[in-house]
Amino acid sequence: MSLFLKLLFRNKLAGFGAVVLAVIVVLALLTPILPLHPPNATNTANRFLRPLSDGHLLGTDHLGRDLLSRLMWGTRLSLAVGFAAALVAGLLGAAIGVMAGYFGGRTDNVTMRGVDMLMAFPYILLALAIVAVLGPGLLNALIAVAVVNIPFFARNIRGVTVGIAHREFIDAAKLAGMGHTRILLTEVVPNIVPVVVIAMSTTIGWMILETAGLSFLGLGSQPPQADLGSMLGEARSALITAPHTSIVPGVMILLIVMSVNLLGDGIRDALDPRLRSGALARPMATTRVERAEAPVPKGDGLLRIDELETQFQVGPRIYKAVNKVSLELKPGECLGLIGESGSGKSVTALSVMGLVASPPGVITGGAVRLNGQDLIGAPYELLRSLRGRKVAYIFQDPLSTLHPLYRIGDQLIEAIRVHEPVSHAQAHKRAVKLLEDVRIPNAAARFRAYPHELSGGMRQRVGIAMALANDPDIIIADEPTTALDVTVQAQILALLSDLRRSRGLAILFITHDFGVVGQLCDRVAVMYGGRIVEAGPTADVLAAPAHPYTARLIACVPELGGGRRVMAAIPGLPPAVDDLPPGCAFAPRCEKAQAACRTGEIALQGEARKVRCLFPEVAP
């Protein structure tokens, strides 16, 4: 709760809204005991007194009634009606939505058809019809506004409930012996409450507006009682002669609704966990760079990464995802970069072309040199012209990485035409050729398919074709087969291997699978806690790992044909990269760790075989 309030008030606008609303609510509550004129006392002699008149701070209306007094009493009414309508609509709508979403099937079908039917009316028609039946009056206007808004809540909450009802913890609750009622109350509803609160807080303002609107039309509160809407309605005929009678209640409505909306947005932001973690930030076109100076190049090569440092800055925390990583890729070579989740292997790969999501990603040091040209901090237009043309990417999940609404052929054509001013027809021809090259059967027909119409393996072939579109020198493949089934994975790996040899491609292959590295890569680099701990020719590293982490990780991997056995495991957990221990990051899990391992910087040593360890398994 205190966290919630802290988050809420971190948002200054929401704090402002909360203060304004609090002042208005307190004044409205105190109205009966404030020294005001009676709101309905007419005095036709003092009609349309201007504001700041003697005894009437805000002036008087067409019947000579004190505007300040009427404003305060009207505010009371409007607030009460708006909150009541939101509460009624929110609770009833949520109840309907939860029931429909949880039970599904026919209950859901029938309820939602009814809701759709109600939503087929522009809402005011329904409100007008309800008022027509019940007759004008404030309570009836409240009912109308509440009823009209129930379908919106019901539909919204139903959607969320369906998502929750299919989560695994609901299944677990069923297996633990819970009945429907208990599951609804203890498992579903607690997860729905924030959504209901958000929905209500963002619609209260709207409901206040709506009831004011009905009153404005003369269908809400009836004279002499007046809420803000009917004050405005009565003042309309004197708009030109006595504008203050309109402006006073109008500004009050604006103030109330605006403060409610600001506060509602604040509540929404504070309750939404994604907003809290800043995950809703939009990634920029290139990763932000905050680098003091570029390190001197330590050699040449097609692609050289020197002491690259990439961090994620989330609030006060700094995650050192990539920590002084150096790699080198020669033409036509396949380098495997292997590590567990969180080791920084993907971030390293994405940093090359400035594709790390930023915010929160920042490149804070190091250099990435393509043919000697430093890309870190390079102008956007230079990076863009190299992306896809010199260095192309293949990503993990081909369903989410292809645009769902463009035909795959058009996505290929775009990839070609971004870098080469060829005609559409030419690009089309080349695109079909590319699809054939990645062995997509019936390429000319598949050209017009959308990604969702293809299987996972076919989609990944499209991804590969797109990477090949401009004959790049380097392909960076970020776990391209992890999301695929093992038989399809074998097909894709064989394809990549063939393409690499026939086109002389250099590949940086990111994976967590030693088997894949062993089959595909010439050299391998092992990452742990954001650093390279070992590198060298694949066969050597796999046969005789030098770093204890590599050795033990390889031992963990079960191999087919090994039979039933107890598996080797590494105790403990991988390190959190926002809180790395001094010295070797693996030391807390390492059997061989000595005091020296836990202090100071440990260098990556060796030439062809490199290892970052004081007590390596074999001499590098």
Place this chain on the structure above:
Amino acid sequence: MGGYILKRLLSAIPVLLGITVIVFLIMAMIPGDPATAILGSYATPENVARLNRHLGLDEPLWKQYFIWLGNLMQGDFGRSFALNRPVLDEILDRFSATLILAGTAFVLCSLLGILAGVVSAARQYGLADKVITFVVILGISVPSFFLGMMMILLFAVQLRWFPVSGMYSIWGGGDLPDLIRHLTMPALALSVVATGVIARLSRGAMLEVLRQDFIRTARAKGVHERRVIWGHALRAAMVSIIPVLGIQAGFVLSGAVYIEMVFQWPGVGRMLVDGILKRDILLVQGGVVFIAACYVGFNIIVDVAQAWLDPRIKT
């Protein structure tokens, strides 16, 4: 596509029937006796009974519904007793005025809202985003009728740029420029709230889409950032923006009721409010059914647009 449109049209039939049932039931619940309302409280019981029989009000409820429905199908919406003319004629006369007002406002709010939302998302936390966010909050918080009144004070009374009210000038008007002069203020006032809502939603949808993997793919291909935002991202965001446009069309149509009152615009909104206050049931009943049917039709267009945009829907 043709098959989808046909399917969608057919699925509208039960919705339309449902609408007529709801409207009929609501109207049937109205207390009081229409015959008495028509003839006045001094009418003799015999006359009331005769008129009831004449109007078919002595039949059972379900039979009344089918009679009414049958008449509706033949274009007979009944006769408004307050105006003493056929309901349909009155509706048609006034609906064109509402359509001009609401249609203009809808186009305005769609274009401005999406534009503001995209710019806001593309410059998240930048100056443009902050300004737009603040204006949008202001926009969704101001009652449209109050805004309209303030516009009249400022632009019509003080600055005399636009006429105070009405749809055409009484003398020498009636042409397009005259209509535009009269239309500007009410259309703007009507579009403000919806513009705000659409802008907020578009911003959210864009931010959501911009985090997706396929945006990273587009950037990795070397696509220009302008095209990433206005092509790849906006196209995907439209999938969640278009349904909102459909809902907002209903809100614009609803808001037209207030704006027609403020600007004396001769549309159906004012007709309905007058009808309710005068208990002119057939007029209200017919008007509600007519507008709801138009709205259903509009939503079919929205759904078809959605299906055209998103190939995953048709399967």
Place this chain on the structure above:
Amino acid sequence: MTIALKSTNLAKTFDIGKRLIGPPRAQVHAVHPVSLEVKTGETLGIVGESGCGKSTLARMLVGLTPPSAGTIEIEGKALNRADPAAFGRLIQYVFQDPVSSLNPRKTIQQIMEVPLRLLHGLRGRALDDRIAELFDAVNLRPEFLTRYPHEFSGGQAQRIGIARALAASPRILILDEPVSALDVSVQAQVLNLLAALKSEFNLTYLFISHDLAVVEAVSDRIAVLYFGSVVETGPAEKVFAAPRHPYTKLLADSAPVVGKPLGGAQAGELPDPLNPPPGCAFAGRCPRATDLCRAEVPDLRPVEGDQFAACHHPLDP
């Protein structure tokens, strides 16, 4: 040895495109009639690729998905088809996604209490003692009990999931891809824990995975699923070493192994479930397929000893 779990012709058909009234637009046979037996104390491994129906099969076995046909017997007693609580005391489930299987708004203590209270009626001291015992068994520290699920790593959350399943004191555990969301170094910890728990609590396991090596390492017997049907079963040491069904062989050859050249790459993918082919579902990808295979569905029949294959032309060992 007694039979712990037995399914007879268990099948599941999903309706696609339900209407308010009238029949659905189409049906998908997610699981074709499957008959399985798991002996007490045994681990049966189930392997298959995505879309083969392994999760649907598992969910039917614990009563989370009502089967369209067939029966389930646990220790000789037929089970009511659709009451998960009746299943709960006998058979429990460990979920693939450890974090999603824990309610984010409950503390671990609250999560652990539910099965103990509802299935075994424990209260007060007895309840706390039992939770402490279970936490000890899965090597978790008792101070974790007051925390919320999002504070745990995948491996820890999976241990909590296992502890919760054990709280029901079941006879059988269904493990649905219990380690596929975990990193290798943590995966081995969880697999070893599962092995230790099995002997400590006399459990019977049904272990589902797409990872052949993992399944082979933990199972006594293995069943290979393809397109909703069991295509091969047999002792763990024989199924991948000497596969009899061509699909099993394709699977075994596809697994990337250090030192083995890239191979086993064979074109073809799963058939369309809305429009399944007549005959053997694998015929379209099979190098040995004949007209018989394309016309007639092969039954699961003994090939050699206790190795069974559903193939008209089984491979030689």
